[in-house]
Amino acid sequence: MVLEGKSSGLAQRLDPKTLYLDKLPYLFIDWVEIEGPQKGPWPPKSMETYFPSGFENTPQTEATVTGILKKLIPRAFRRPLKSGEVETFLGLFRNQLKAGNEFNEALKVVITAVLCSPDFLYIFEPNETGKKRQLTGFELASRLSYFLWSSLPDDELFRGAAHNKLSNHKYLENEVDRMLADHRSERFFEGFVNEWLKVEEFDHFEPDKYKYKEYFKNENIGIDEDMKREPVEFVKEIIRSNGSILDCVKSDWSMLNERLANYYGISGVEGSEFRRVKLPAKLNRGGFITMAGFHKWGSDGNRTKPVERGKYIVDVLFNSPPPPPPPNAGEIEPNVKGENLTVRDRLLQHQQIQSCAVCHKKIDPYGLGLENFNVIGKWREKQDGEGFRGSKSPNVVVQGKFPSGETFNNFEEYHNALAGMKDRFARGLTEKMLTYALGRKIEASDLGEINDIVHRLKKENYSMRTLIKAVVNTKAFQSK
């Protein structure tokens, strides 16, 4: 763009009245005023809650402190006040005044003490005898809120606990709906999905800068963040639309933004927010195992790692992680000079040596079915990565046999076979969800309840919402 007009005008402040601008579009910005930083409402909500008439208008007396403690402690400790509790903290307040501190300094010390108390920092479920017991309403409210909000209960949950409503199954399930609709459930989605799908590990390997130049193009800057976001948004949407957990394995939709949609070869998506997008069948996408972040995880920057991908699937989807390899099993050797075998070919040892095959026939097929997805999660028909380049590369071979005996000869067959393993997946996810909700490993005594949940899921269209409701209604969740 060439700026026409008075050449002398460029160095001086432009005068809109005299500059010759007929041929150019223009916008003159005369001044800009910036106000900030914006810190949100002032005074902060906490001041309004504890000093409703304003700090200056509140009498600086012990009565005020007592009032504050009576409000703060049940909230912080997530249960009604115990006898003598307020007195304990009041004692601290008095000592602070005696030590010569001003009212507000003394009060700060008391509040600090409340927030440093183990009652606040820890989830306290007393059980001296060690025998299983039913949780109290308040204990159950906390379990619920830390499960779905990663935070303490809100007023409505506290009320439900106080009036013993949480012992009612229907009430509890309604609360779950309410909590999932609340913005605090975002922490559940991030927390659960990130742990379940190992999202934090997606960035463990960076694709090779030379072999995968595409990944580093300008339009793909930030794609790693999108890849980590996709599964989280996906699960969020399943819940929001009361969808089926089976979509996790195979779906005809995903959650995409513009950059990720373009990455997958889908046009017409605009903007950086994630939204539900119908996927064209020919793209072979839909479900966790087709998401680029997972493919990147199951590669080492240079080549795909089918065994790792297989391990991921049986662990993440079916909760049956394989036993560790024997010591000195080593990594796949690179190609001997002159040869140019694909990763799949080099894995043949796993099938040929009996002591390897025993375990690997239960792992490898799950990973070998994904060879069409390369190191950066793009679809490929020909080998790439390592030493493979251009049209002379061999075709990707996708072929295998599941332990069940079912075979596949391309990705579509593989994906359909996986989608057919409904019960296995339902059970795996139930176990994972229960583990997350309870914060402990599954024990033998939980198996009965897990069976019941899977049974219920089958009857209710494998709804993910139902899964969560079923989990909070187990004896395991409601007892210590």
Place this chain on the structure above:
Amino acid sequence: MNLNRKQFLQAGSVMMSLPYLEALGNQKKKEIPRRMGIFYYGTGMNMNEFEPKEDSVGSDYEMSPTLKVLKPHKKDFTFLRGTYLNYGGGHQGDYTFATGAPGTTSSGIVNSISMDQVAANQIGSQTRYSSIQLGERSGTGYGGDLETLSWSENAVPLAAECDPYIIFNRLFKATSKDENTSLDSEFQKQGSVLDLVFKRANNMKKSVSKSDSQKLDEYFTSVREVEKQLQRSIAWSKKPKPKLTAADYKQFSASYKPGSPGFSYNKYAKMMFDLLALAWSSDSTRVASYMVRRESSGKTWDDLKASTSFHGLTHHGNEPKKLAELARVDRIYMTHWNYFMTKLKSIKEVDGNSLLDHTMLAFSSSMGIGHSKDRLPTVLCGGKALGIKHQGHLAMKKNTPLSRLWETMLHGMQVNVPEKFQDSTGKIDELLS
């Protein structure tokens, strides 16, 4: 954007912390203090170029290509061949490196006290800081890749700091008279809070289940640690500060966090090592741990000019080009170590020896090459005035536990070592005169 909860919880192992802490040089001490530091290079090294030839042992060994970078200090370090980390070899080796405990297991994280804290517990009260923890990032990283090497008695990880500016201010920032008076008031307040919460925890302990009781013990450890620090702070707040040069203050006058705009890792490495040298020479602490490179580094530093992340490099698949690049990067890290040793050597003590002679430094990794539990890049440096006798290339029996080196260092620090220390079979006598 809200502070990510997980990050917040990982950032601090101690729930309460003391804001006003100053360091001190104890110039009245007659004895030159004994110091130690342990250093971790995550995800191993190219051991083919790190290990000297198997048959070239002793002080006159032929240096390997990577060790050659440390040639000026050949007489001041020993490469220990044959070390092994029982729970190492995997990407959770950072958990077990200084503790010898299993670390991450399928039922959760099982850990115990790290070797540096064994020393810190016994001699830490003699310095303003019983120990310091440095890392590439601040916090503990608990549950993921660790940012720190140090674990306290009840297996509570001690948060590391990565910004030299912050560490410097903690150690050396001067306080005015007014700040000193308000310090006393702060100490009094914090002492009162600790008193109250400790009593509450005691009450709780009576009614929790056995496994919950163990969790509560972590809380007690935190409270006790803060109490100890508080008492030390009170004692030290009255004493004069160490003397530093104007150049020192200038060097650490601004924040320099890894990853900040215009960040140079080469510059940062030198700053961190300079800082450690200052911390030791001012006797602000005698025990340090530094996670120089985290486990599974998914990124790399621009000025290392590597084609991929460090972790990516270690997955070389035996490709010669990749292996060569890995070795090149190893050698860059060694140039920083060389700088460090030179720096410590240049600081003279009153007995004519150098700071390096009065400090034992050890670096290694939790894996060798190709995720091996053995062939660790274990090197012990310095400490000649503490009774360390360097052997150049010392070949030990295959699969010698790394904890034997830890036990040797603790012996050099003259602290008590428990009867059964990690998986050690005894200190390494060849290294002790």
